[in-house]
Amino acid sequence: MDSPQQLSRSTVLLHWFVALGMIGLTAVGLYMSRAEVWFLYPIHKSIGVLVFGLILLRVVWRLRNGWPAQVAEGSPLEHRLAQLVHWLLIGLTLAMPITGMMHSGAGGHGIAIFGLQLLPSQHKPDAPGEALPYNQNVAEWGEELHEWLGYLLILTVMLHLAGALKHHWVYKDGVLRRMLGQRIET
Ligand code: HEM
Numbered sequence: 001m002d003s004p005q006q007l008s009r010s011t012v013l014l015h016w017f018v019a020l021g022m023i024g025l026t027a028v029g030l031y032m033s034r035a036e037v038w039f040l041y042p043i044h045k046s047i048g049v050l051v052f053g054l055i056l057l058r059v060v061w062r063l064r065n066g067w068p069a070q071v072a073e074g075s076p077l078e079h080r081l082a083q084l085v086h087w088l089l090i091g092l093t094l095a096m097p098i099t100g101m102m103h104s105g106a107g108g109h110g111i112a113i114f115g116l117q118l119l120p121s122q123h124k125p126d127a128p129g130e131a132l133p134y135n136q137n138v139a140e141w142g143e144e145l146h147e148w149l150g151y152l153l154i155l156t157v158m159l160h161l162a163g164a165l166k167h168h169w170v171y172k173d174g175v176l177r178r179m180l181g182q183r184i185e186t
């Protein structure tokens with residue numbers, strides 16, 4: 001369990017695996033869709049589904065364990081902002097893979113983890129190269145949301161990073177060191 005002086009190994013490992021996954025998937029997602037690099041699509045989708053598994057574990061862990069106790073440095077407004085950003089980040093870690101799966105799954109493109117099929121693709125009988133959507137509406141919502149929530153994620157992560165660096169360099173407190181697994185004085 002987390003204590004105000006030290007975060008548990010589960011909190012630290014889950015934070016950094018999910019953070020790396022989210023940042024990597026955002027970079028690859030933006031690149032592959034802009035530059036139309038088709039071979040990256042199944043890789044993005046496979047890793048996205050695997051990271052979703054870790055995200056679900058993390059949400060269960062958060063619900064059981066509560067949020068890490070706040071370190072006292074910073075104004076009440078900054079504490080509120082940090083809380084809001086943490087809620088947004090947890091929400092976006094859930095929303096990104098769900099909307100990605102809506103887009104791919106309902107769009108008829110199929111979902112698989114490195115070849116292990118979870119939802120089959122289906123194709124138009126008269127144009128076998130084109131996907132036949134299971135539900136066009138859900139697929140379009142998924143596509144739009146996946147893109148726009150992706151932009152919101154980038155903005156939120158930048159705020160979060162700025163907050164972490166301000167704690168480390170300006171307040172010189174233990175917020176970042178604690179998330180790196182170190183024991184701190186409170
Ligand atoms: C887990 C976290 C995920 C993140 C952070 C993420 C992030 C992104 C981003 C930022 C884009 C570029 C969007 C655009 O500008 O159009 C993208 C594209 C895409 N993502 Fe994800 N993604 C995730 C998971 C998934 C999953 C699980 C799937 C499906 C199983 C998926 C399927 C796709 C597809 C098909 C595109 C291309 C969209 C297009 O070409 O219009 N993503 N992703």
Ligand code: HEM
Pocket residue numbers: 011015018019020022023062068069070071082086087089090093157160161164175176177178179
């Ligand atoms: C860019 C690099 C990152 C750094 C330096 C960083 C740093 C930190 C630090 C120091 C904390 C502890 C805050 C506290 O004790 O109040 C924290 C918590 C948190 N971070 Fe990050 N983070 C990063 C990326 C991310 C990303 C990409 C996500 C998710 C998309 C994320 C989600 C969270 C969440 C939800 C918390 C709340 C505590 C928890 O649930 O474990 N972080 N982060």
